[in-house]
Amino acid sequence: MAPVNIFKHGADEEKAETARLSSFIGAIAIGDLVKSTLGPKGMRLENANILIANTGMDTDKIKIFGSRVRVDSTAKVAEIELAEKEKMKEKVDRILKHGINCFINRQLIYNYPEQLFAQAGVMAIEHADFAGIERLALVTGGEITSTFDHPELVKLGHCKLIEEVMIGEDTLIHFSGVAMGEACTVVLRGATQQILDEAERSLHDALCVLAQTVKEPRTVYGGGCSEMLMAKVVSDLANRTPGKESVAMESFAKALMMLPTIIADNAGYDSADLVAQLRAAHQENKTTFGLNMSDGTVGNMVDLCITESFQVKRQMLLSASEAAEMILRVDNIIKAAPRKRVPDHHPC
Numbered sequence: 001m002a003p004v005n006i007f008k009h010g011a012d013e014e015k016a017e018t019a020r021l022s023s024f025i026g027a028i029a030i031g032d033l034v035k036s037t038l039g040p041k042g043m044r045l046e047n048a049n050i051l052i053a054n055t056g057m058d059t060d061k062i063k064i065f066g067s068r069v070r071v072d073s074t075a076k077v078a079e080i081e082l083a084e085k086e087k088m089k090e091k092v093d094r095i096l097k098h099g100i101n102c103f104i105n106r107q108l109i110y111n112y113p114e115q116l117f118a119q120a121g122v123m124a125i126e127h128a129d130f131a132g133i134e135r136l137a138l139v140t141g142g143e144i145t146s147t148f149d150h151p152e153l154v155k156l157g158h159c160k161l162i163e164e165v166m167i168g169e170d171t172l173i174h175f176s177g178v179a180m181g182e183a184c185t186v187v188l189r190g191a192t193q194q195i196l197d198e199a200e201r202s203l204h205d206a207l208c209v210l211a212q213t214v215k216e217p218r219t220v221y222g223g224g225c226s227e228m229l230m231a232k233v234v235s236d237l238a239n240r241t242p243g244k245e246s247v248a249m250e251s252f253a254k255a256l257m258m259l260p261t262i263i264a265d266n267a268g269y270d271s272a273d274l275v276a277q278l279r280a281a282h283q284e285n286k287t288t289f290g291l292n293m294s295d296g297t298v299g300n301m302v303d304l305c306i307t308e309s310f311q312v313k314r315q316m317l318l319s320a321s322e323a324a325e326m327i328l329r330v331d332n333i334i335k336a337a338p339r340k341r342v343p344d345h346h347p348c
Contacts, residue, residue: 006328013251019210028151030209032224044161044164045101045102045123045157045161045162046160046162046165047160047165048101048102048156048159048160048161048162048175049099049100049101049102049156049158050100050102050103050104050132050140050156050157050159051095051098051100051102051103051104051142051145051154051156051157052104052136052137052140052142052143052144052145052157053095053103053104053105053106053108053144053145053146053148054105054106054107054133054143054144054146055091055105055128055143055146055147055148056107057088057091057105057107057108057110057113057231058107058109058110058111058288059110072329073267073308074235079325085112088110088112088113088116088198089112089116090223091113091148092116092117094148094151095148096120096122096148097151097152098148099125099151099156100122100156101122101126102122102123102124102162103117103122103125103127104124104133104136105124105125105126106127106132106133106144107126107127108126108127109124109126109127114126119277120286123162125173128304129261136157136175137157138173139178140157140158140159140178141154141155141157141158141178142155142156142157143156157176158176158178158234159175159176159177160174160176160177161174161175161176161177162174162175163176164211164309167187167189170187172187176228183240186203187223188200188340209309209312212309212311212312213309213311213312216309216310216311218311219307219308220307220308220309220313221259221288221290221306221307221308222301222302222306222307222308223263223264223290223291223292223293223299223304223306224259224260224275224278224290224291225287225288225289225290225306226308226313227256227257227259227260227299228256228278228279228282228283228290229287230256231238231253231254231257232253232282232283233250233257234249234250234252234256235250235251235253236251236285237249238250243300252321255320255324257275257279258288260274260275261275261279262292263291264291267291267293267296269293269296274291274296274297274298277302278290278298279290281298282334286300288300288301288302290304290306292304298332327347
């Protein structure tokens with residue numbers, strides 16, 4: 001999986017772009033809103049040395065509406081603005097001494113420093129939110145910096161290529177070949193917001209299962225194989241158990257057999273026929289058989305390579321049994337008495 005990170009930019013506001021960024025690093029899904037600005041438009045930057053910062057770059061002119069300045073002439077205001085520009089130029093010079101060709105800032109970058117960066121051939125990206133620069137610092141191997149007096153102490157980020165790419169009708173800034181580990185951006189596209197939300201939920205569920213499998217590497221066979229195997233064992237135990245407990249055990253076995261039934265129903269097949277075939281196969285000690293929903297038949301899960309996470313399966317059974325037990329413990333339903341109707345003697 002190629003290391004990738006993507007920022008999308010459009011024209012939502014002046015010199016700022018927004019993108020829906022859905023990405024994952026390893027097995028952690030991340031999705032949030034990122035604002036960015038690209039300096040020289042259409043730039044293709046190879047072997048990028050990236051300085052990731054969280055510093056103010058918006059003080060090159062006086063904020064007249066946010067402060068009070070008492071002067072005896074407008075020339076004094078011009079002198080103050082010139083002093084502010086000189087301070088900003090010194091700050092940009094300190095940043096350029098780091099030997100970078102890409103500068104990413106969490107805060108805004110005003111016109112004057114952006115112009116200085118462009119003259120020096122440095123790509124500038126502004127207004128990346130804190131989660132965005134944390135993610136970039138993680139995958140590029142850099143550190144978030146706020147002061148620039150000691151370049152030798154600053155750890156820069158690196159990636160092999162920064163370029164603009166087109167995906168559909170969207171223009172994206174593509175970071176590839178990052179320094180630290182593997183990272184990938186997942187771009188979700190769909191006709192409606194509901195389809196996108198469902199795709200994002202499905203992706204999130206898959207990544208959560210992957211994370212649990214990494215923590216607990218044991219797996220079980222899927223396709224309803226594990227549920228049918230457990231149901232067979234519980235049914236056999238219920239046949240040997242005297243008293244009312246056997247009734248509860250039979251009900252638990254039936255509940256377990258409902259899971260392969262739901263799998264078949266969701267796939268649009270005849271669940272009664274498939275579950276009956278699967279139960280017969282397990283009675284013949286074919287303990288690795290489950291439902292093959294690609295062909296609508298009963299198949300060997302070992303040959304089909306269909307497995308599920310043991311931890312997820314275990315937690316599913318525990319949660320379902322605890323919920324059922326809690327419902328059975330409720331012997332009365334408390335209801336509020338309905339409000340008495342009072343005749344209205346004063347109609348409007």
